[in-house]
Amino acid sequence: MNAVYINSASCISVQDTLKDNFFQDLTPYQSVQILKVVDPNYKEFIPPAMIRRMSKTVKMSSVASNYALQEAGIEQPDAIIVGTGMGCSQDSEKFLKNVIDNNEEFLTPTFFIQSTHNTVAGQIALGLQCHAYNFTYVNTSSSLEFSFLDAKLQINDGESDNVLVGAADEQTNRTMELYCLTNTIKKEKDLPADYLHSKTDGVIWGEGAAFFVLGKHKTENSYAKLRDIQMINRLDLEEAPSFITGFLAKNDLKHEDIDAVILGFSGDATSDVYYTKAMDAFQNSALLYYKHLSGEFNTASGFSTFMACHILKNQQIPEVMMINLEKKTKVKNILLYNHLAGSDHSLMLLERA
CATH class of the missing domain: 3.40.47.10 (Thiolase/Chalcone synthase)
Structure with missing residues (x-):
């Protein structure tokens, strides 16, 4: 297969990766169990009325994808492909809580509709009014890689010239509680974590969104x-x-x-x-x-x-x-x-x- 180019890169993470010269301010975290992203000012990108209805994954992805498209100088991508492991977990938890609290009766469908994994790719397409190829991969830790592979195939096969590719995952309180119970997250007594020579199981859990524009041609901004x-x-x-x-x-x-x-x-x-x-x-x-x-x-x-x-x-x-x-x-x-x-x-x- 022919190579394709990464012509823009944007990331919202527990570091302040949206600012310029973030390399100088990277901070390691070893002593907390759960890390939260540095939230941008979402109101600069999303109307306030819409923000209230969006999960964190959708908000992060909307902003990160906006940055990626602007940097690449692309208004309408030929395809939107998103990878996620957990999807919109917050809305999933809200829907399940409503099911329990209301004895499975008189349920509003909003949280269920917004809990599906392809909500992110769909919301980005709605915001751009983009009717092109739209796909979501849910393959745990390989979700982004499958998305990249699909984009590469789209470009090599002549289906697309520029593809918006991203990956995002959020945290939810209940899921983090369960991860602590199953020792997926490190116990407090095992902190600070030694990443390179660890003698204990479990991890420090994070979240974030990263978006890229893959293109057929090399540009002045290609990474x-x-x-x-x-x-x-x-x-x-x-x-x-x-x-x-x-x-x-x-x-x-x-x-x-x-x-x-x-x-x-x-x-x-x-x-x-x-x-x-x-x-x-x-x-x-x-x-x-x-x-x-x-x-x-x-x-x-x-x-x-x-x-x-x-x-x-x-x-x-x-x-x-x-x-x-x-x-x-x-x-x-x-x-x-x-x-x-x-x-x-x-x-x-x-x-x-």
């Missing part, structure tokens, strides 16, 4: 070239090196050709062993991690992709992300490796545009 993506649902620990080696070989690359590797260390001792295993083959690459900046969530790879785009464009690696001391004066190829709790492994290869 990166999206060369390839590969996903696998289940992977034995001993198979991780061959999974990566095979992916690189398919793209005529060797380990030494990769300038930086961004790994999804989350502080969960059981599943982080995949990243530790993968690191061994990249002795001459800059090894980076990011979930101490974003928290773990289904589409956290959106944050890492956003960071990778800025690293390639600025040719600068933030020290707060560095695992080893390998510093690169030029960054051409970046490999991103992510999974969630040991499932849904994904590899993404970006090249400097």
Whole structure:
């Protein structure tokens, strides 16, 4: 397949990633169980009457997609593709609460309608009055990667020239309570979290939205070239090196050709062993991690992709992300490796545009 270009990148996260020069102010979080996004002023982008009816995921996505389209200079994308792991959880919880409180009678359909996972892509299309291809992927931690793959196919097949691609997930109180009960979220006694050498299970949970415009042609603002993506649902620990080696070989690359590797260390001792295993083959690459900046969530790879785009464009690696001391004066190829709790492994290869 031919490469496509990432021509804009926008992110709302627990860092203030909408402002200029955010690289200098990245703050690691190790001592709280749950991280909240830095909310923009939604009233600048969304009419107040609509804000009240929107879940946090829809609001974050509306603003992030707006930024992405403006940066790319695109008014109407040829397709809108969104990935999400949990969808609009807040409205789902509200609907279920109404079912219980009202004994399954006299229910208003609003919360149910807005709780569906494709609400985000639908609301963006309504706002733009865009009648083009509109699709949502719900594949846990690979949701963004499947969205990117679809966009790449759309462009390679000549169906689209510019595709708006994004991923978003929000938190809800009840879900966070359940995650604490199941030890998905780290216990307070295990904080502060040691992301790279953790001896305990569980993660610090985050949220966020990241949107990109993928295009057929390189522009003056292009961040990166999206060369390839590969996903696998289940992977034995001993198979991780061959999974990566095979992916690189398919793209005529060797380990030494990769300038930086961004790994999804989350502080969960059981599943982080995949990243530790993968690191061994990249002795001459800059090894980076990011979930101490974003928290773990289904589409956290959106944050890492956003960071990778800025690293390639600025040719600068933030020290707060560095695992080893390998510093690169030029960054051409970046490999991103992510999974969630040991499932849904994904590899993404970006090249400097």
